[in-house]
Amino acid sequence: MDNKEMISVFDMLKIGVGPSSSHTLGPWKAALRWIDELKGTSRFETIVGLKVDLYGSLSLTGKGHATDIASVLGLCGFDPVTFDVSIIDSTIDYIKNENKLHLNQEKEVKFDFQEDITFHKKFLPFHPNGIKFKALLNDGKTTSSTFYSIGGGFVVKEERKNAKKKNKAFQSFPYSIEKATDLVEFCLENDKSIPEIVLENERTLRTDEEIDNGLKAIWQVMLESAYEGCHTDGILPGGLKVQRRAKGMHDNLMANSQQAYNNPEEWIDAIRNTEVKFRQILKWVSCFGISVNEVNAALGRVVTAPTNGSAGTVPAVMLYYMTIENHNAGFKELKEFMLVAGIIGSLFKKGATISAAMGGCQAEIGVSSAMAAGGLAHLLGGSVEQILVASEIAMEHHLGLTCDPIAGLVQVPCIERNAMGAIKAINAAEIALETDVTKVKVPLDKVIETMWETAKDMNTKYKETSEGGLAVQVNMSDC
Known part of the structure; x- marks a missing residue:
């Protein structure tokens, strides 16, 4: 792998068109x-x-x-x-x-x-x-x-x-982060949080205004894709005749809401006033993740996080934080979440892969879950070490996840996996916050290395070829 490249948050979170x-x-x-x-x-x-x-x-x-x-x-x-x-x-x-x-x-x-x-x-x-x-x-x-x-x-x-691993632009980064241990070291040596370290690097490429405007644009697309998915029904294109589910889930969750809304921002406020019990939380997180990836499957506009196939996991966890955990959350929190998620994603890209064709779905949903877990752990008050533990836990339980889309469509099982990845991310963050980091057995760098070794050992037919797994066990005629 070519590790010597300057990877920005805006490389890991790109605005684009689905489905992949x-x-x-x-x-x-x-x-x-x-x-x-x-x-x-x-x-x-x-x-x-x-x-x-x-x-x-x-x-x-x-x-x-x-x-x-x-x-x-x-x-x-x-x-x-x-x-x-x-x-x-x-x-x-x-x-x-x-x-x-x-x-x-x-x-x-x-x-x-x-x-x-x-x-x-x-x-x-x-x-x-x-x-x-x-x-x-x-x-x-x-x-x-x-x-x-x-x-x-x-x-x-x-x-x-x-090519020789030389990149003059890379040398201009004030903090050269190749591994998770580098990130911890820079944070502790400089008494800075992960977002502060990442922001210093981003300033090498953009002004503060450009960074803020760019991240606001990314969040807006994330929010709008979730909103669109929650308000659109029908059949997804492609021939599988997959029924959209996010709108039905959303309508059931909002059934008793008396608060009207006319745009995505007002929608968030309306969600905050709905009933919040454990089952509802699970349903909301699933609804958010599924909604984004239904938009993605319909060739809609989403944000790679780190890929289109995994576009729903990170925004689902961000929306969970805003609607369940912290009703006062605004751009400051969103910005910090994205900065943490971006650097976590870059570690996986440098040390392994974010391509399902190279590493299976562990490279997509697994990485997105690790990114979201790290971002959430930071906002919940986790230490630098606990943030990385959260990312490690999330990936550890996605290792070996194959990519076997039926008919080559990013629909089954891909859409549901975003919901599962988001829920795992939240769980991983909560476990990490209760973890004594001095007793952790599996550091993030080791799980990244393991993911790459797993990817290399994985049978090719399980790497986004539609020649293995569900893609061959379930025929178009069954759908």
């Missing part, structure tokens, strides 16, 4: 990067046709993850952060019907959606998620480039595999 960060957002961003490459040469103006080749996991679950659609939207030059998701269908229908594509919104080139996108079952050596873009030029020649979507919307090229 590695299979949807990654290919979308790869297409945008390829356009940038072409624009840097004289070849862009000579392009007359395009081809897209998908390999390995991007091919095996590509249809269910809308990898083909995302790649084409990227070639059109659309920004996944701002693109109006309500016009995805009409945009793709136009391309299919007209057999042409408006490359980077600058020039039309021929493109047959069925013929010019090829799904290859073979895996490229560098990473399971390979995608190659090829341009046909007006002189009969071609030019191509291959990218790899490595999870969480991160995209790389193969030359990084043997």
Whole structure:
């Protein structure tokens, strides 16, 4: 693994379009990067046709993850952060019907959606998620480039595999954090909390105003995706005919509420005034997690945390804190939660993986649960060591979790897993707060190492290929 990179909170928490960060957002961003490459040469103006080749996991679950659609939207030059998701269908229908594509919104080139996108079952050596873009030029020649979507919307090229671990930007971080022990050491030496340490690093890249505005934008998307999911019913797209459940759960929980609301912010206040018993708490947390990932499954806008498939766990725990634990919580608490969650996620990315195609679902729901557990433990008053214990506990009980989406769709069992990951995160945080950290047997760094070893040993068919587990035991005809 390439550990020498400067990973920001904004790398771990990205605004994008569902259903998958590695299979949807990654290919979308790869297409945008390829356009940038072409624009840097004289070849862009000579392009007359395009081809897209998908390999390995991007091919095996590509249809269910809308990898083909995302790649084409990227070639059109659309920004996944701002693109109006309500016009995805009409945009793709136009391309299919007209057999042409408006490359980077600058020039039309021929493109047959069925013929010019090829799904290859073979895996490229560098990473399971390979995608190659090829341009046909007006002189009969071609030019191509291959990218790899490595999870969480991160995209790389193969030359990084043997690159020397040098990164000048990385050296500008005041606190070089590669392992959990580094984080503890910096906090204790400088008498700072984890959010304070992370914030100092973030200031290397952005001003305080940019940081706050960025985190507010991330929270707004999290909140709006939960709100949308809780107020939308119907059947999820893709062919499995999965019924949305968040709205029904939400309506039952709000049945006795007398407080009206007109927007997500007023909605939070209304939830705070509902009945709060143990069963209701479990239902609310599950409702929050499921709602976000139903939006994600419908190609909606969510935040990778650290991936799209695990987008519901972190906001579910944040909403739990705001609606159950602390009714006075505001942006200060949300900011600290995200800073802690971001650094925890970066430790897993550096020491293991956040790609289900590399590590199974432990790399997605497991990491998201660890991120959420750490963030919550901090807000509940945990020490630096207890925060890391919370993250360790959450991941320890996700080790070996396979990724086996039925029909390649991020629906079954993925949506429910976000609810389970959120509940485990809350449980892990509570256990950590009652833990004597001097007697802890499994440090976070060791569980990260174990996760990576588990990932390498895991059978490939359980790594987001839809060739094992529930994906083969449950047929489309059963649904």
